[in-house]
Amino acid sequence: MASTLLGFATRSLVSNGTLLKRVIPQTAAALQVTRGGKQWHPSVEDVQETAGAVLYTDPKEPNRWAKDIKPWSSRDPTPDIEVSNLTVNFGPQHPAAHGVLRLVMELSGESVKRCDPHIGLLHRGTEKLIEYKTYLQALPYFDRLDYVSMMCNEQCYSLAVEKLLGIEIPERAKFIRVMFGEITRILNHIMGVGTHALDVGAMTPFFWMFEEREKMMEFYERVSGARMHAAYVRPGGVQQDLPLGLMDDIYDFITKFAQRVDEVEEMLTNNRIWRNRTIDIGVISAEDAINYGFSGVMLRGSGIKWDLRKVQPYDAYDQVEFDVPIGRKGDCYDRYLIRVEEMRQSLHIIHQCLNKMPEGEIKVDDAKITPPRRAEMKESMEALIHHFKLYTEGYMVPPGSTYTAIEAPKVCSLSEVYCQV
Structure with missing residues (x-):
């Protein structure tokens, strides 16, 4: 009974903050043990020491006590809590990362406020490896630099070496390069648009x-x-001439692929979800695009009409006609529209290459640079010697340096070649 009364008195004190008027029977004293022990219960004197009204300090005047101040509640906002943005690791192994890259992004809702890229995860020492190869053996390394723009990388490197050698390739080889360069551009834009739509949910x-x-x-x-x-x-x-029937198959493909581009654009361009996810997202002004060194679709998406195929034409681009689409806002939606339109322009260029494809050689007529045909190797000892020397020692390039740029599908591709003796 004494324990019950004491427990009730203690709870009344804490909850109401009023003076305790209850009288504790003296039988409780018999249950008291040493203060602080396991079976210790507060005595009458202990309870009376804590009797009285519950007082709170005034926040404005800490030295003054007030009765009517509302006690602190966990629901009240705490002023010293700092709200920070969400930090997300994008990659190196992420469902939406189509390549080994890590981005430490700071997100505010769905907006990226800060991005810290960590590059070097694909570093393989390509430049150092090429130093120990011949000019022909170095060519396959450029395919691996961008595995979606293979022949464009080869084209840039070949133009740089040809500039050092001071040679001019045949017209048929130029048109073949341009045609497959535009096929590569379509391959690249299909990858860009398709994976972008997949990440959005389409x-x-x-x-x-x-x-x-x-x-x-x-x-x-x-x-x-x-x-x-x-x-x-x-x-x-180029390595060899076009096989029989290939030009006819390419012509059939480009006539049907134009309809497929229309179907994809019909599904995405006016789609409400697609527009909400791309319009006014990732806006880059023309000034920022130039200051940051943008090129390719990123630069044209900001409204700057710059295409090396028009400004500095190479191979047979000066013999074909095409338009250069540009954006207005510089957002993701503009860049999507540019890629779709560039696929149509690439189809137009391929169609012109098929119609204007000249006859003739596909390699420069120089035995010191071009390997001989196999049939010629069986008839001529000099051809056999040239073949052996080309594939063991390579051809000699005059000392010097050159800088070559082409309009690759993603960005402006650069090739800088040095030759030292």
Whole structure:
């Protein structure tokens, strides 16, 4: 009974903050043990020591006690809590990361406020490896620099070496390079638009576009024997001539692919979800694009009409006609529209290359640079010697340096070649 009364008196004190008037029977004293022990219970004197009204300090005047101040509640906002943005590690192994790259991003809702890129995860020492190779053996390394723009990388490197050698390749080789360069551009834009739509949640355009992409990879395979790392465009021309029937198949493909582009654009361009996810997202002004050194679609998306195929034409680009689309806002939606329109312009360029394809050689007529045909090697000892020397020692390049740039599908591709003796 004493324990019950004491427990009730203690709870009344804490909850009400009023003076305790209850009288504790003296029988409770018999239950008291040493203060602080396990079985200790407060005595009458202990309870009376804590009797009285509950007082709170005044926040404005800490030395004054007030009765009517509301006690602290956990629901009240705490002024010293700092709100920080969400930090997300994008990659190196992320479902939306199509390559080994790590981005430490600071997000405020769905807006990226800060991005810290960590590069070098694909560093393989390519430049150092090329130093110990011949100019022909160095060519396959450029396929691996961008595995979606294979022949464009080969084209840039070949143009740089040809500039050092001071040679001019045949017209047929130029048109073949331009045609496959535009096929590579379509391959790249299909990858960009398709995976972008897949990340947003649209799976249908991804499958539609990749079905067409497989058909173009077959063109790679028929002309070079490889679907990705072709090593087809080489210094001095191309590796071999187009096989029979390939030009007809390419013509049939470009007539049907234009309809597929229209279907994909019909599904995405006016789609409400797609527009909400791309319009006014990632806006880059023209001034920032120039200051940050942007090129390619990123630069044209900000409204700057700069395309090396027009400004500094190379190979046969000065003999074909095409338009250069540009954006207005510089957001993701503009860049998407530019990629779609560039696919249409690439189809137009391929169509012109098929119609204007000249006859003739596909390699420069120089035995010191171009390997001889196999039939010629069986008839001429000099041809056999040239073949042996080319594939063991390589051809000699005059000392000097050159700087070559082309309009690659993603950005402006640069090739800087030094030759020291």
